[in-house]
Amino acid sequence: MSYDMLAFDLDGTTITNTYQMSPLFVELIKEEKKHHYICIATGRSISDAYRYYRLLELETMMICFNGAFIYNPRTKEVLYSKPLEIAPNLNICKIFLDKKVSNVIENVIISSGAHTYFLNTRNQYLYQMLVDDDLPHTRMTVDEMRGKEIHRIVLSVKDDKKSEVGALLEYLKKDVITDKIEVYPWKSHSEIVDISVGNVDKWNALRKVCEHEGLSTKKIISIGDGVNDINMLQNSLMGICMKNAADNVKRKARYITAEDNNNNGACIALVELLGLSQKLKSEKKLY
Template identity: 25%
Template sequence: MNQHLIAIDLDGTTLNNQSQLSATTIKTLRQAAKNGHIVSIVTGRPYRISANFYDQIGLKSPMVNFNGALAHIPHQQWNREYQMSIDKEIALDLLQHGSELGIGTITAENKLHLWANHESNIMPDFFPSAITKDEILNSINLTSDPTALTLQYNPAEEKLLVQRIAEKYGSAVDVRVWGGPSSILEVVSKGIQKARGVDYLAKQYNISKQNIIAFGDEANDEEMLSYAGRGVAMKNAIPSIKQVANDTTTEDNEHDGLAHYLTKYLKLAQ
């Protein structure tokens, strides 16, 4: 058997539209891991809101968070863990100029810590609905460099905000505007994207590119699907993702598209 690295995005891919794992998906991914394949969650989500899915599946393999900025094995010390951070002064500068740039909520986050300028009811998964005194984003509390900044902003100011970050910090960071109804952008270290995390994991396990299979549905999956030997777009993926993919699932994320595809492709026991 060829050992595969199976890189799975979460939202819109492994999870259904209620942000849950189905019993079929859990069973399939467990079977793939039992058969010796490396199943790795590769997500834009921070660790704090993806650890539950890792544990539900029962994985022991590495996980990639923040679109490639963090690679680690949850619940254990892994001597090959990496975390690409950005200068905390960038977070404090954006915080200081927030009102003129149209920033509503700003969070700074790394593997184990979260700071925010205030509580928020927008996308409760990503933005904290409650914060402690120590988690308020300011120069006293922000003691370490964050891995990612997440900004919710006024859509009318998007061009100004992206331009300002590019002009002041473009040599050090990349900006990724999220899809979806909320106006949200993410700031990460320069050159960070999911393919970087997948490439790193493949090297740790000596898995050749042709034995990497990656699943995704949104713009932040594009590099990962292009890089993988087999990039698979979900049936519900945006058109640009289907264009770069080698294949598309026959069912969407609401109907176990990833699980059915993997079962067939890897000839997993039913």
């Protein structure tokens, strides 16, 4: 099958539930990038997706925050940015330093494009997931946050304050963030609240990348597993949905992998369905 671009999601798709990317998938992508445009399209921030971009040795645009930010980490070019709309005259840092909020939260990490701002280093799991030493990261202060675009807010709540998460979210929605947001759960981490830009779409972001790079939107192969991947899967030349996806996502794809994200599902599908990397297939490294 002839195609111009291979676009893929990360979580639940090309990385395992323990956040590992298969060496076989890495090998396949390193071979395919010689001939095709490879694009990561994820809900993650630049800072927690960059480790995979770096592992794959990519030089292409990366789509983050589900399409709210399109960026090339090599050239530092920003192709598109849609930040959260914050209420006028509010400094987001002051919000999290205010006593009624600071009594509830343990830490806050804010993504502003490729830059990460952190309130402190508490909750090391959260800090290590979202701060990449190879990308700019700064301790959050009122002066630092003044006038900054904000694409994602991830906060951890104190153990004895989890019952107050709902009220905190309502406050942020009502008095702080003035546009639609998306709130994502973290598996096995009920203390973490993940807020990203709403009304964005990975497929629209892919169209922007294609226009910028002179590629055809009719020649995209995409791989995903979530509701946020549906438009991408539906509109691509070939939309590949993971076995581990929910049924409502599977119904929108042209192809469902035989294996899940913990068992090389994406890699096997590309080899079997599209005839990629015959060397890998012939050596039976996938099985």
